[in-house]
Amino acid sequence: MTETATLTRKDFQSDQDVRWCPGCGDYAILKAVQSLLPELGIPKEKFVVVSGIGCSSRFPYYMDTFGFHTIHGRAPAIATGLKTSRPDLDVWVITGDGDSMSIGGNHLIHALRRNVGIKILMFNNRIYGLTKGQYSPTSEVGKRTSSTPVGSIDPPFNPLALTLGAGASFVARSVDIFQQHLVDTLRRAAEHRGSAFVEIYQNCNIFNDHAFAYMTDKANRESQAVYLEHGKPLVFNGGAQGIVLNGMRLEVKDLGNGLTEEDCLVWDETNPLLAQMATQLLPPEFPTPLGVLRAVEQPVFEQSVGAQIQNEIDRQGTGSLEELLSAGDTWKVG
Amino acid sequence: MTSTASVHDGTDGADVAPEQLSDVVIRFAGDSGDGMQLTGSQFTNTSAILGNDLSTLPDFPAEIRAPAGTLPGVSAFQVRIADYDIHTPGDVPDVLVAMNPAALKTNIGDLKPNGILILNSNEFKKVNFKKAKYEVDPREDGSLDGFRVFEVELTRLTREALAETELGNRDKDRCKNLFALGMIYWLFSRTMDNTIEWLGKKFAKKPDIAAANIRAMNAGWNYCDITGAFQVRYEVMPAKLEPGTYRNINGNSAAALGFVAGSRRSGLPLFLGSYPITPASSLLHELARYKHFNVTTFQAEDEIAAICASIGAAFGGSLAITTTSGPGIALKSEGMNLAVMTELPMVVVNIQRGGPSTGLPTKTEQSDLLQVLFGRNGESPMPVVAPSSPADCFDAAVEACRIALRHMVPVIFLSDGYLANGSEPWKLPTVEDLPDLRGNFASGDDLDDDGQFLPYRRDAETLARPWAVPGTPGLEHRIGGLEKQDGTGNVSYDPENHELMTHLRAEKVARVADTIGDLEVHGDPEGGELLVMGWGSTLGAITGAVNTACDNGLKVSRAHLRHLNPFPKNLGDVLSRFDKVLMPEMNTGQLALLLRGKFLKDIVTYSKVQGKPFTRNEILAKIEEMMEVGND
CATH class of the missing domain: 3.40.920.10 (Pyruvate-ferredoxin oxidoreductase, PFOR, domain III)
Incomplete structure (x- = not known):
């Protein structure tokens, strides 16, 4: 076992040259993950990074851990088999909006439904990068791309609503360049028991530059993002505005004139209805919610699988191959 | 009667x-x-x-x-x-x-x-x-x-x-x-x-x-x-079978027991990723009952997830298998290729049924042979083992595990609906006589001189790469579907390296032939006028027909292939010793096509695709026709 106390970010950097485009948001996410893992107190050899196909899925090659760059969309299924058979490992899945929401949509929702103890980081740049710029299942309607020269016509998925609908026990969102928030969010994901899904807004400066500029530009950061923190009121824009619950609706209110923080909705990451409502906080009417939408304890798949096996061993004893082969009706000849 | x-x-x-x-x-x-x-x-x-x-x-x-x-x-x-x-x-x-x-x-x-x-x-x-x-x-x-x-x-x-x-x-x-x-x-x-x-x-x-x-x-x-x-x-009255203890068993049950045996003999936990499909589902049902043998059965969301979960388990050090039928193999092809590229051991079970498409789900056929051999993109060699009777499914399953673990390669277990559901007495094997499959993992001692771990360094004899499971300190490495550099396993687009790796993957599978023994000829090993050759579930009908033909005074030999990739080394030699070769297949001549191509030997195909096995008399009649009985 490696000495966990002495691990640093450098221990998680592989000898491979990072080959993302200069200026890609993936660099910031790589840095965040490499900063976080040494802090978790887990031996390095226990980490496995599993990815699918796409720009983001090159991630494992740059991590000096066990890594598996698999096939398009299938990373959650491969990680499910790995984590189920090896609960001792710390398994991270790196995927993108095309990989997880299109070709791998089925595997994503089923991994979350089962609550397999894997951490799924979905880099959402709202475009296909590696195949050179086609619209993705999270691209906005009307997107003009190489495959949609007069604009896309199919509405996008809302990844947070989708994963909450799949029964995910942990759903969060952060942004590539909000480094401290990203590390903190990933730490929450790492510490969660069961599946953790983190949507990371990631800028593709080649095919979809400024996709999140409405919120990430310095001028807009305060007014266009609201941080969800368990037990705290939803206040943003430097305290000037807040979100209040009015009946079944969330509304943005200017604070002051008798309206204070105490009138704002206090965030509860265990409340499933609030989580769904937060997914509908869409620009430009609402600030974009960042942070943990949902974090609840649910039975963890690989632990339940292991418990069933242990129960059967306790009940029947460890199976004897001789007895198994000669089970049922047998007869002797000679 | x-x-x-x-x-x-x-x-x-x-x-x-x-x-x-x-x-x-x-x-x-x-x-x-x-x-x-x-x-x-x-x-x-x-x-x-x-x-x-x-x-x-x-x-x-x-x-x-x-x-x-x-x-x-x-x-x-x-x-x-x-x-x-x-x-x-x-x-x-x-x-x-x-x-x-x-x-x-x-x-x-x-x-x-x-x-x-x-x-x-x-x-x-x-x-x-x-x-x-x-x-x-x-x-x-x-x-x-x-x-x-x-x-x-x-x-x-x-x-x-x-x-x-x-x-x-x-x-x-x-x-x-x-x-x-x-x-x-x-x-x-x-x-x-x-x-x-x-x-x-x-x-x-x-x-x-x-x-x-x-x-x-x-x-x-x-x-x-x-x-x-x-x-x-x-x-x-009772039959005069070989002395021993017997039980009646169908093919899928025998295969399930074979995989449990493979798990026990290798000391590895068994992991089955599967999606329900006729006529393979009973394997999932049966293995789901063996949790106390440290068997994990995972009913996945689809065929693709089933094989992918198994690949994940194989990466983690389990004896991994996935079970399906032809339509599921079509969906698993990409996953099978990932296992080929990453050189992870696993067994892919195909219980064949009538095709194409949904075809005849409950009826038998042998029409997936070319699919499992060639139905993937790129040069993608996989060993294929075909059981020949319900009880033989046990031995063939153990053999598939042996090849997978010893040669670090995904292996096809190619059975069919007739074997899966048909049953016969099975003489119980002695556990100690089953192959010892222990000792598979690389350790921290397997570093090269400068302290680096080479995930694609090969065993001199088998060309197998080391199985370095996550959790082993010092062996951190990355694998994936992109072409690998020889030795380091790093991504490589080098043209010469790709050619080298293509040939290495093929040679690794070819060397399985070193361990499978020669093809046995029943009848006249020196050769003669007619050899009846088959593979898989046609064994019973062919044996019955050839035995009857011999009883009737005809000089006919037979041979049955269990390994369809690689072939036994003496196969070409055997074929060359007979004037004519008759090949009954429950397809339109898939193995015959292969043998003609590989050995330039004409093969007479006897095709039956009715969703039913051959009868002895059908094959006997064909033998008599080829021997020109009654036409003198």
Whole structure:
């Protein structure tokens, strides 16, 4: 076992040259993950990074851990088999909006439904990068791309609503360049028991530059993002505005004139209805919610699988191959 | 039905002297709700315990319950029992039990001339004739004249036998298959004890149902005993099988046990990723019951996730398998290729069925051979092991595990629906005689001189790469579907490296041939006029046909391929020693195509794609045709 106390970010950097485009948001996410893992107190050899196909899925090659760059969309299924058979490992899945929401949509929702103890980081740049710029299942309607020269016509998925609908026990969102928030969010994901899904807004400066500029530009950061923190009121824009619950609706209110923080909705990451409502906080009417939408304890798949096996061993004893082969009706000849 | 001697033993006070037979074929046919599979299985198990050699052929529709009484709803179970070593479930039934007109119509064409036909006469009425598309009552148009017909009011007699029970007519009628079974037990002088015990266990929580079924079976037996309806009674003595302990087993059960054995002999936990599909699902069902053997079964969201979960488990150090049929193989191709590229050990089980597309889900075929060999993008070699009988599925499963673990390669286990559902006596193996598959993982000692771990450094003998499982300090490395640099396993687009790796992957599979032994020729190993060659489930019919041809004075040899990739090293040599090679295949000539291409040897294909196995007589006739018997 490696000495966990002495691990640093450098221990998680592989000898491979990072080959993302200069200026890609993936660099910031790589840095965040490499900063976080040494802090978790887990031996390095226990980490496995599993990815699918796409720009983001090159991630494992740059991590000096066990890594598996698999096939398009299938990373959650491969990680499910790995984590189920090896609960001792710390398994991270790196995927993108095309990989997880299109070709791998089925595997994503089923991994979350089962609550397999894997951490799924979905880099959402709202475009296909590696195949050179086609619209993705999270691209906005009307997107003009190489495959949609007069604009896309199919509405996008809302990844947070989708994963909450799949029964995910942990759903969060952060942004590539909000480094401290990203590390903190990933730490929450790492510490969660069961599946953790983190949507990371990631800028593709080649095919979809400024996709999140409405919120990430310095001028807009305060007014266009609201941080969800368990037990705290939803206040943003430097305290000037807040979100209040009015009946079944969330509304943005200017604070002051008798309206204070105490009138704002206090965030509860265990409340499933609030989580769904937060997914509908869409620009430009609402600030974009960042942070943990949902974090609840649910039975963890690989632990339940292991418990069933242990129960059967306790009940029947460890199976004897001789007895198994000669089970049922047998007869002797000679 | 082969009669040997007639003896009188006066069992049970019956006035009929049991006539000894050495070989009999019985077919139970009825509606899919009539319990024909259960009836046939019970007769089979009892016969197995009595020591007969046997072979079974279940034949059921894809529909769970097609409309009652119709032709598509007919379900049948054929069993052949013998007092000698047999290879097939028999070409033509000696006895046919037809529970309704539809069952009669779909099966009467196979019944042997003068064969015994037992009809449930209560079901022979106008409404059922219409459903079975009979214009007139088949009992009255002379079409049954060539058979010994026994009409029995099975429905009425069963209801009467259960008159004193609390059951409604619907439940009473569900016992009529046991009445029929009781009759057949009487006819073949078999004990009912085994079935009585089984019913007691099966319906432990519904003792009234168990009692009713037992009562119905007793009534069937007594009906024969009292009325003397048959005027004949038969007996089949135990077969002279090789000494040992036996049990009756079907192919999928044998394969499941083989994989558990592979797990035990390797010391690795077994992981099955699977998605339900006919006729492979019973493997999932069976392995799901072996949790106390540290078996994990994972029912995935689809075929793709099933193989991918298995690949993940293989990466983590499990003995990983995935089970499916042809349509599932199509979906798993990409996953299989990932296992080929990452050189992870696993077994992909294909229980073939009729294709293409959804095809004939419950019927057998051998038409996926080229799919499993070539149905993937790129140069993607995988070893293929094909079992040849239900019991052989055990050995073939262990062999597939051995190849996967020793050679670090995904392996195809290529069975079919006939083997999966058919059964025969299995001589239990001795656990210590199974191959020792332990010792698989790389350790921190496997670093090269400068302290680096090379995930694609190869074993000098097998070319296998090390299996470095996550959690092993110092062996951190990355694998994936992109082409790998020789040695380091880093991503490489170098043209020469790709060519080298393509040939290394092929050579690694080719070297499996070093460990599989030569192809054995039964008959004349020096060669001759005709070699009948097959693979997979055709073994029984080919063996029966060749043995009969030899008994008839023909000089015919046979050989059967178990390894379809790589081939045994002497295959080309064997083929060259015979003037003609006949290849019966349940496809349109897939292996023949391969052999012609590889060995430039002409092969005569005998194709059958009817969803049914070859009969011995079909192959015998083809042999005689090729040997020009009667054409001199």
